[in-house]
Amino acid sequence: MARYLRSRGAAVLKGCGLAFAAFLVMAAAGPSPTWTISAVQAAQAPNGTLAAESCPAAGTCMAVGSSHGLGGRSLALAELRHGSAWTALPAQDPGDGQGSVLTAVSCESTSACTAVGSYRNSGGTSATLAEAWNGTAWRIQATPNPAGSFGSYLTGVSCVAAGACTAVGYYYSQSFQDGAVAFAESWDGQAWTLQQVPGEGGPPTFLYAVSCASPSACVAVGSYNGPLGSGLPLAEVWNGKSWTAQAPAVPNGGFVELTGVSCTAATMCTAVGNYSQNHSPFAELALAETWNGTVWVIKPTPDPAGYANLNAVSCTTATACTAVGWTGPGFRPTHALAETWNGSAWTAQAPAQPPGAADSQLAGVSCTAASCAAVGSAYRAYPGAWRTLAEARQGSEWAIQASPSPRGAVGTSVTGNLVTSPLNAVSCTVAASCVAVGSVTRAWNGTTWAPLAIARPSGATNITLGGVSCTAASACMAVGSYDDASGTLRPLAESWDGSSWRVEPAVSPPGATSAALAAVSCTAANTCMAVGSYGGSSGFAQTLAESWNGTSWRLRSTINPGTRNNVLAGVSCPAASSCTAVGHSDGLGPLAEGWNGSAWSQQTTARLPVGLSSVACTAASACVAAGTSGNGPGVGTWDGSTWTIRSLPLPTGTFESQLNGVSCPAADDCTAVGFSYANGGGILTLAEKWNGTAWAIQPTANPPHAQLTGLYGVSCTAASACTAVGTFGPLVAFFGVDVPLAEQRP
16 A cells, blocks of 8 residues: 555565565454545456466466456456467355455366465455366365464465375464464365474564475475564475475575475475565565575576566476566566576576566466466556466467456556555545546546546656646646656646646756656646656655746755655645645655745754655645654644644554545644554554644545555545545455545545
8 A cells, every 4th residue: 555665566576575465354344434435436447467377288277366356356367278278267256255366376187276375254354265176167175274363375386186285375463463474284185284384583484385296395485584674585395294494595685585486306496586685675686596405505597687586487307497577677667587497507588578568577487398388467557457468488489378357447557666546636626526636537526436538748658646736626737747758757747627638748857867746736727836756866866846837837946955865745835925845855754845935945844753745734824744653643733933743543453554645624624534554454544633632533434345445635625525535455466456445524
């Protein structure tokens, strides 16, 4: 749900330890909400992701993953390949249809496959899932969950015979604060049985993949929490009676994880994964190691674009392995990657890149003596959907094969280094007239939300809008960003005249290597102030502000304290000559600046929350800013000379909360919205109201089956008339989909 994180794909999210998988279960419903959900139609298009593949014979493969139904719910997905043709197979969806995903598959023959994953049960928690394919249909197998678990996930499986399978994964305890614990299960042809896996280091411990050479010889890999919180690779060996922890080799870096493994003999395995360069989680390098039954040895791998991640590996002999993943420079678009091992060195190959795809990533691979097949996903910016990707290799050439992508909900928009929600901001002139923007754009007429087609700059991709301000039903200004034809992040501004959007070219500062606008405030159709940030030669983000005069945008010099990143995220102008902008400055905490009609000046924020994301002013000397403070929401008030932090109540049963948007129809009447992390799991909507003296929590609504839910923007036209927007998602498939969410009070 964090707006500043970017999803990297199936095994990559595995590689990140699926850190936010702890939040995939929803807490019990609270009191009756004073806020009610207003249905917003999600964008719909073919979508789906493939996470794993198993080929028991040349030309015959089974792939599994997930898609999102019309309501946004995760659905288990299985596809079968015969020759070059892929066909979708109806996988089972347990748990009263509340959401399921398949993350791994292993086939002993063309008519015997086992797939594992997780689903959301009737109690609202994630539980283990296993399904068997008999050549005709999928059938669910009962799987145990570790005692005391409150969220269990199977992520890898290996079968050496119809009655001999081993699956691995991890689970969380009730509080989720003790970290994940790795575990394993075995199938004897009749039932699944839990196996205890010894701990290594401190929690969290994760197992992501397993490979068995025989029922009594398996190797599982993953990661664990090392000294001082460092991520270290984990390997466990099964000897038919117990699991024993090993010590994989650790490269010179940090955040090391092994996400795939393939064993051709009891004492010959190859594992792949990634590690971070300079201990940065966003500077990943590919990792490959071999095991000879005694020690693990790192084998250097190429990194074609300077950054790479290997998600899975398949070996037919000790000297013939193929690994797949992705490569790409940091946050920028990714490309599918394949590498081959010949017994002495790894060599990069060039898988086919899907035409028109902004990103492509391979998550699973399976090889026979004659050929290899790989599966994953490709992202298409419009309408904003991940779709299944399948490729086959004959010799050294990879070719794309058409694979089904079921039609369902789409909506996640990836822009530069930001992941935004479908609806980021909303502006209402009256309770029955609102415009909401994000990766989609919607208008509210008091009864329904209707789609609005945005304008697109020439050659633009990955368009998203982060802020909107309306002075009348037919006069709105929205701002955000897009990628131009060269892939450079550019600021975007569009005006709405009641019938269509029009691009109003925003300005990038001289020398900017990237720029984006995050928020806008208008006092009239021809008077607006927008703020955001831009990147320059220093490598650090700098604050950005520009004003609109009805004809063009003009840059306004802002303050950048310190020498690190400075970002403006929110702005509010009660008058043309009076604006307040807020954000954050690395190392210095919160940032606030004031505009007097001619220049920006820095305001002292020593007592404010750590980070500010939104501000609402009813006068130059009356502002409220919302954001985060430690593990809880933070709010500050401005009286014209001093910012003062205000105490906020924390929702019962939560361990972290965040406020994203605030709106004040009067100085003593403000509403702030965001989300909170429940102790029992789940991300829940949050709203708090200010009466001029104190803040009080208001019960909000959370859509059925949603587990990742948040509010990002709010607009109040009166004390009892507020509209809030955001996103909700189901049990996360490894490429999640966010569905637009709107709530209203009353």
